[in-house]
Amino acid sequence: xxxxxxxxxxxxxxxxxxxxxxxxxxxxxxxxxxxxxxxxxxxxxxxxxxxxxxxxxxxxxxxxxxxxxxxxxxxxxxxxxxxxxxxxxxxxxxxxxxxxxxxxxxxxxxxxxxxxxxxxxxxxxxxxxxxxxxxxxxxxxxxxxxxxxxxxxxxxxxxxxxxxxxxxxxxxxxxxxxxxxxxxxxxxxxxxxxxxxxxxxxxxxxxxxxxxxxxxxxxxxxxxxxxxxxxxxxxxxxxxxxxxxxxxxxxxxxxxxxxxxxxxxxxxxxxxxxxxxxxxxxxxxxxxxxxxxxxxxxxxxxxxxxxxxxxxxxxxxxxxxxxxxxxxxxxxxxxxxxxxxxxxxxxxxxxxxxxxxxxxxxxx
Numbered sequence: 001x002x003x004x005x006x007x008x009x010x011x012x013x014x015x016x017x018x019x020x021x022x023x024x025x026x027x028x029x030x031x032x033x034x035x036x037x038x039x040x041x042x043x044x045x046x047x048x049x050x051x052x053x054x055x056x057x058x059x060x061x062x063x064x065x066x067x068x069x070x071x072x073x074x075x076x077x078x079x080x081x082x083x084x085x086x087x088x089x090x091x092x093x094x095x096x097x098x099x100x101x102x103x104x105x106x107x108x109x110x111x112x113x114x115x116x117x118x119x120x121x122x123x124x125x126x127x128x129x130x131x132x133x134x135x136x137x138x139x140x141x142x143x144x145x146x147x148x149x150x151x152x153x154x155x156x157x158x159x160x161x162x163x164x165x166x167x168x169x170x171x172x173x174x175x176x177x178x179x180x181x182x183x184x185x186x187x188x189x190x191x192x193x194x195x196x197x198x199x200x201x202x203x204x205x206x207x208x209x210x211x212x213x214x215x216x217x218x219x220x221x222x223x224x225x226x227x228x229x230x231x232x233x234x235x236x237x238x239x240x241x242x243x244x245x246x247x248x249x250x251x252x253x254x255x256x257x258x259x260x261x262x263x264x265x266x267x268x269x270x271x272x273x274x275x276x277x278x279x280x281x282x283x284x285x286x287x288x289x290x291x292x293x294x295x296x297x298x299x300x301x302x303x304x305x306x307x308x309x310x311x312x313x314x315x316x317x318x319x320x321x322x323x324x325x326x327x328x329x330x331x332x333x334x335x336x337x338x339x340x341x342x343x344x345x346x347x348x349x350x351x352x353x354x355x356x357x358x359x360x361x362x363x364x
Contacts, residue, residue: 001022001023001024001025001057001058001059001060001186002022002023002024002045002056002057002058002154002186002188003022003055003056003057004019004020004021004022004044004045004054004055004056004057005019005020005054005055006018006019006020006041006044006051006053006054006055006056006064007019007051007052007053007054008040008044008049008050008051008052009052015035015037015209015210016210017037017040017041017044017051017210018210018211019037019041019207019210019211019212020054020212021205021212021215023186023188023203024186025186026186026187026202026203027176027177027180027187027189027200027201027202027203028186028187028188028189028201028202028203028204028205029189029190029191029196029197029200029201029203029204029205030042030188030189030190030191030205030207031191031192031197031201031204031205031206031207031221031233032192032206032207032208032233033192033207033208033233034192036207036208036209036210037207037209037210037211038190038192038207039158039159039190041190042081042156042158042188042190044056044064045058045063045079045154045156045188046074046077046079046081046156047063047064047071047072047073047074047077047079048074048081050064050071051064051066052066053066054066055067058077058078058079058153058154059153063077063079077153078150078151078152078153079152079153079154079156080147080148080150080152080154080155080156080185081147081156081158082140082143082144082147082155082156082157082158082160083158084158084159084160084162086131086139086140086142086143087143088131088139088142088143088146089131090130090131090132091130092130093127093128093129093130094118094123094126094127094128094129094130094134094142095114095118095127095128097131097142097146098114098117098118098123098142098145098146098149099111099113099114099146099149100146100149101146101149101150102114102149102150113149114149117145117148117149118145120145120148120179120182120183121141121142121144121145121175121179122141123138123141123142123145126138126142136164136165136168137164137168137171137172140160140161140164140172141172141175144160144176144179148179148183148185151185152185153186154185154186154187154188155185155186155187155188156187156188156189157176157187157188157189157190158189158190159190159191159192160172160176160189160191161173161191161193161196169193169195169196170199173195173196173199173200176200177199177200194234194235197218197221197234198218198222201218201221202217202218203215203216203217203218204216204217204218204220204221206221206230206233208229208233213226213227213229213230214226214227214230221234222234222280223280223358223360224360225278225360225362226362227362227363228276228362228364231276231278231362236278236279236280237279237280237281237331237333238277238278238279238280238281238284238330238331239276239277239278240256240257240276240277240278240279240329240330241256241274241275241276241277241364242254242255242256242261242274242275242276242277243255243256243272243273243274243275244269244270244271244272244273244274244275245260245271246271247265247269247270247271248265249265250265251263251264251265251356252264252265252266252267252269252361254275254277254361256277257321257324257329259301259321261277261299261354261359262298262299262356263277263356263359263361264356264357264359266361267361267363269361273363274364275361275362275363275364276361276362276363276364277359277360277361278359278360278361278362279354279358279359279360280333280358281316281330281331281332281333282333282334283354283355283358284330284331284332284333284352284353284354285352285353285354285355286332286334286342286344286350286351286352286353287300287351287352287353288342289351292351297353298353298354298355298356299353299354299355299356299359300351300352300353301321301330301351301352301353301354302322302349302350302351303319303320303321303322303329303330303349303350303351303352304319304320304321304322304348304349305317305318305319305344305347305348305349305350306318306319306320306328307328308344310336313335313336313337314333314334314335314336315333315334315335315336315339315344316331316332316333317331317332317333317334317344318330318331319331319332319350319352330352332352
């Protein structure tokens with residue numbers, strides 16, 4: 001378990017890191033824009049950066065406590081730290097890189113531990129090679145194996161996929177999940193890639209300008225953002241200013257662009273309260289004309305298709321309400337096979353449904 005609260009001010013840049021969180025047994029993602037303090041947090045946990053105030057506890061043991069003037073040396077913390085560029089020793093083989101931190105063990109135990117990690121990361125054919133003879137993905141696997149060799153209390157990963165191409169990132173995400181499941185080690189990973197967050201984040205902590213602005217499960221962060229900043233960071237797509245019209249026991253009625261929309265009354269909001277109505281582009285449904293009466297419908301909107309972007313196997317459609325002067329009012333995302341099945345290439349206007357279960361409201 002990791003429990004920390006720390007503060008560090010950098011006078012030269014007028015930046016202050018002031019955070020607190022606890023994680024236990026999860027693959028946790030530190031997510032947010034560059035320069036928000038994520039990597040600094042890893043450095044503080046590893047002992048490379050000394051905070052001005054606060055504490056850091058690992059498995060119930062303090063490794064930093066400003067009040068007690070305690071600051072355990074990095075090599076005594078049993079923290080595994082993988083920086084962005086892996087920092088492998090260029091003159092050592094894969095085998096020697098993995099075993100570098102095990103010099104205090106008897107030779108037999110050392111060889112046994114290295115062999116375990118070679119098997120875990122499928123590095124058998126590479127043990128005699130040096131880093132320059134390895135691909136980026138192979139170097140990353142060696143760096144992870146070397147870090148796990150010391151049986152760390154926690155594994156810290158700083159943008160581990162930043163230098164890899166897209167196809168390799170996907171494969172290594174799966175590998176990292178399997179390593180975490182097999183080894184049981186706690187992992188704390190820094191990224192600003194949403195694909196990493198969605199694929200790996202059992203718990204997500206969102207940073208902004210040295211502060212934590214939301215933390216929770218992946219689904220909470222993506223589908224229930226706490227504020228406009230988080231919603232923008234996770235690319236909610238549709239962050240729509242609306243006003244509460246009236247509240248009923250089972251329905252909160254909203255006025256958006258002159259349309260009445262029904263939402264779940266999750267918040268106690270009085271009529272006239274300004275809110276943001278959030279719905280992800282993938283949650284907006286297209287309703288075919290012959291399906292309008294197949295079940296009860298709600299929040300139906302007739303919209304004009306004014307733009308279409310193709311991203312790999314997904315289409316993003318830009319939609320505008322009648323008589324609107326906005327560049328677009330809604331974004332809708334759907335797989336390419338659905339786009340072609342619905343014959344949308346020649347469509348000008350469509351009907352969409354915003355289901356109340358998918359609408360998330362934030363204060364404004």
